[in-house]
Amino acid sequence: MHREQSMQIIRAGRLLPARADGYTGAVCVTVGDDGRIAAVERIDPGTLEPSEARLLLMPALSDAHDHGRGLSPLAYGAADQPLESWVVALSAQPQVDPYLNALVAFARLAESGVCAVNHCHNTQDGTALLAEAEAVSRAARDVGIHVAFAWPFFDRNPLVYGPLSPLLERLPEPLRARYATPRAMRSCAENMALFAKAKAFEHDLFCLQYHPVAPQWTEEATLGAIARASARDGRHIHTHLFETERQREWADHAYPNGLVRFLDDIGLLSPRLTIAHAIWLRDDEIALLAERGVTVATNVSSNLRLRSGMPPLSRLIDSNIGICFGLDGMALDDDQDMLRELRLARLSFARDPRLLDAFVLNASWRTGRRTIVGEDGGGDIAVGAPADLFTIDFGTLASDTLLEVPQVFPLVLARARRQHVVDMFVRGREIVSNGRCRTVDLPAAERLLVQNARAAYRAMPVACDEIDALQRAIEDYYTCGCHFAV
Structure with missing residues (x-):
């Protein structure tokens, strides 16, 4: 993916459109300073770098x-x-x-x-x-x-x-x-x-x-x-x-x-x-x-x-x-x-x-x-829509395809997982890059959260027997139909 002027240009080898019979070829999206899509252009896939050609672009x-x-x-x-x-x-x-x-x-x-x-x-x-x-x-x-x-x-x-x-x-x-x-x-x-x-x-x-x-x-x-x-x-x-x-x-x-x-x-x-x-x-x-x-x-x-x-x-x-x-x-x-x-x-x-x-x-x-x-024109890759977009590594999804033109929709919905996400943009701002959140340090935040949670858990009285007793009582309450009373 090629980025210029705070990631205003997004290029990908494929596009996932709103309709299954829509255009799915190589695309270049230009994002304006207002965070909305300024241009969507079909491009020659031969002009893409290998890392760009592997990408599939779709609305976030x-x-x-x-x-x-x-x-x-x-x-x-x-x-x-x-x-x-x-x-x-x-x-x-x-x-x-x-x-x-x-x-x-x-x-x-x-x-x-x-x-x-x-x-x-x-x-x-x-x-x-x-x-x-x-x-x-x-x-x-x-x-x-x-x-x-x-x-x-x-x-x-x-x-x-x-x-x-x-x-x-x-x-x-x-x-x-x-x-x-x-x-x-x-x-x-x-x-x-x-x-x-x-x-x-x-x-x-x-x-x-x-x-x-x-x-x-x-x-x-x-x-x-x-x-x-x-x-x-x-x-x-x-x-x-x-x-x-x-x-x-x-x-x-x-x-x-x-x-x-x-x-x-x-x-x-x-x-x-x-x-x-x-x-x-x-x-x-x-x-x-x-x-x-x-x-x-x-x-x-x-x-x-x-x-x-x-x-x-x-x-x-x-x-x-x-x-x-x-x-x-x-x-x-x-x-x-x-x-x-x-x-x-x-x-x-x-x-x-x-x-x-x-x-x-x-x-x-x-x-x-x-x-x-609300209704803000989002969820589409069209001029004027908010540039809330993401890319996945379609090259990996289609690595075993025998078809000259891979079936984009079936492959995405049958195989794509979070591990395939490459980049994600909100109003043109790159939130995720190469599969990792770039706005915050997620691994560090996760470690700190678990550390704090463990300390708090050790300090609190967790009455497991009480929880078990309440769960058994609640299960019996519903089994006996007590919730039918009004």
Whole structure:
């Protein structure tokens, strides 16, 4: 790749277009001082240097649903298991520097070709959410990728979906008193006040969204307040919906007329809303969500690891609803590989895969991006589009091809991994070079994060027996159908 004047010229042997039948030949892209594409020219491949000829250029990817986990849950013993018991194990997480945690997470995403992420923030310290948001804002600026900070509203059902007393009955006597009074949760009014203060942290790579964590975890009045606030200010809303069968069962009993219909009645369903997971949706609900312009962010790796089920991708695509993809901080191999996630999603569609190549990539290039940064013309390699681009080593992907003209789409979607990412640009700025994040020292940040986490873990009381007891009680709570009570 040839770079002049702060990397204003990008040359590659191949281009991956928005359509499977589009031009895939050698290309030269010129980036203007405004960070947008000034020119896209077809060029003679014979003019390229060997290192340039190996490259495939495409729009950078989006991660439409993530949690910014620089420290993996596996690091502190939160093994993969069904969601309802898995979240209990997250209490063993040691408190680490929120800036360092986000910095590592964002740099890893950048090295996977991701230029934009919807960061659903999990607070480490409920009293320090504002400080954590400021730290994430700094990390976004320092790494240099687009981050939408989904501000968490969590004020309902802190332990189980439904009445607390049946859970307490299943706990050992010493634990009942501790969990009889759940930890304090931020009220909607307090959260809205903090949200207003956090607007001071916004910059050209960082914006706030409303994040009612999920209907089972958010009071109805809070959901209504968020719907009204979004209608006034136009900000996006991001939530989890029907991730597990237990959530589906709870909703069917708590909302006999339909939870999705209730969300529509209070004004939450709109083109500003993105719902994550959406595994247990019914056809009438899918139709209503599509009619309202809602976007669905699917998370195949996470759904497999947490035993949640597989998203109804074929039914979703038949409805013409907007679909995008996220890693959820739970990539299949715990490595934040967005390219592999797209492959898994493609293989999950019960359709002719030849019809899906361009669709899957466009879902990441455009649909997912839109849920993070809005409509900005991104996700395309065209004059005027933001120069959010990345290259992969196509020479390696096609090293054994016998075809005179290699099949670009099938090779990328069947073989590409984060190890093949060469360069990644955000607004023309080179964030990744030769496969490594150049804006921050990721290996050093990773070492420091692990060092700090180990020190914090040694200093904290980790009650493994208590976690095990709570997990067993929760599993029995749902097995016995206690969440059916309303």
